[in-house]
Amino acid sequence: MRSAMYLARVVGTVVATRKAEGLDGVKFLVVEPVDDEGRPAGARQVAADAVQAGPAELVYVCTGREASMALDEPFVPVDLAIVGHVDDVDFHPGALVAGTSTAAKARTKGAARRRRR
Amino acid sequence: MLLGRVVGTVVSTVKTASHKGWKLLLVRPERIDGTLEEKSYVALDLVQAGEGDRVLLMREGSSVRDLVGAPAAPVHAAVVGIVDEVTRS
Numbered sequence: 586m587r588s589a590m591y592l593a594r595v596v597g598t599v600v601a602t603r604k605a606e607g608l609d610g611v612k613f614l615v616v617e618p619v620d621d622e623g624r625p626a627g628a629r630q631v632a633a634d635a636v637q638a639g640p641a642e643l644v645y646v647c648t649g650r651e652a653s654m655a656l657d658e659p660f661v662p663v664d665l666a667i668v669g670h671v672d673d674v675d676f677h678p679g680a681l682v683a684g685t686s687t688a689a690k691a692r693t694k695g696a697a698r699r700r701r702r
Numbered sequence: 703m704l705l706g707r708v709v710g711t712v713v714s715t716v717k718t719a720s721h722k723g724w725k726l727l728l729v730r731p732e733r734i735d736g737t738l739e740e741k742s743y744v745a746l747d748l749v750q751a752g753e754g755d756r757v758l759l760m761r762e763g764s765s766v767r768d769l770v771g772a773p774a775a776p777v778h779a780a781v782v783g784i785v786d787e788v789t790r791s
Contacts (some may be wrong), residue, residue, distance in 0.1 A: 588763065588778050589743045590744040591743050592742075620741070636718060645712060648778070651763045651777060654775060655776035666776060669714040669717030669718060675710050675712075677710050680710070681709060683736070689752075689755060689784075
């Protein structure tokens, strides 16, 4: 997937005094992509911080042109931005097996109940 | 657009303004042979999908921005349908 949103963890900060126009006041953090269970899963990258993320925090990031839209000044030279703090990830490993949709079952059950009424 | 499977939900209370009010899902894209990719992505949920659902995943920024009604939202991916069946000929 070329451009995407995915989970990452804040692992450092970047200080840059001289920056391209439009980047004044933008905070940069080093983020490391993580998998569904929070384990490191990919190369570290520098991201612009749009949500005041803190050290070691789990966040989700947005890549590509859309990243700059998270900042006060859109269309600045930024291709990765932290767009939200992650409080919790509710991962269902069982969903990796096909045909185990609990959501689908709940919908079917609801429809059957409505029919009975 | 891609086929994918919902493998979880992401809870985020503090997020960029344009994402407020939208549920976030963890989605694994599906390969042509039906197996899932190793990496999950975060997508906005437009159709009340749940874990285990096979879904239609839109991953084009401007279309998603159009769907959520925010012309300058930092968003790429959205779940836009729940797939009942796929046939191959």
